[in-house]
Amino acid sequence: MGRSIEMMKTGLAVILALMAQPAAAACSDGRVTVAGDFxxxxxxxxxxxxxxxxxxxxxxxxSMPILSGMLFVYEAPQVASFWMQNTLIPLDMLFAQADGTITHIHPEAIPGDRTSILGGDDIQYVLEINGGLAARLGIKPGAVLQHPAIGPDAALPCDG
Structure with missing residues (x-):
C-alpha cells in the first residue's frame, strides 16, 4: 500500500512539473527536452x-530531483555500454544516435549491478533519468532529444 501511494505522489509530481514547463523552452546546456508521441x-x-x-x-x-538527469555526450557515434557499479539510485538510460533520436531505452537499471548494459551501436548521446520515469511519461524509442550539443543536424534542432 505504501509503495502505491509513493508512486501516485511521484506521478502527480511529474504531471505538475510538466504542466509548469513553458511550451517553447529555450535550448541551454543545462536542459534536455525529450519530445515524442507523448x-x-x-x-x-x-x-x-x-x-x-x-x-x-x-x-x-x-538522490536526484524528479525531472533531472545526466546527459552523456560522445565525440562520435560508437557502441555504448554502461554498468551501475557505485551507482546508488535506479536509472532509466535513453540511448540516442547522432541526430538525437532515441533508439533504445534500458529501464530501471539496478543500483550497484556490474552487469554490462549495452545501448547499441552508433550511439552518441545517453540521457540518464530516474528509474521508471521513461515509462511513466510514455517515452519510447523514436522520441528525440533536444540539446545544444546535438548540433545543426539534430532531429529536433535548437532555434538560433
Missing part, C-alpha cells in the same frame, strides 16, 4: 562530455 518533457541536466566526467557519471549520487 508530448514533451524537460530535464535539468549535468553534461558529461569528457572521459573523466563520463567515467564518474552518477556514481555515489544518493
Amino acid at each position: 508530448g514533451q518533457a524537460h530535464f535539468s541536466v549535468d553534461v558529461a562530455d569528457d572521459a573523466q566526467e563520463r567515467a564518474q557519471g552518477l556514481m555515489f549520487v544518493e
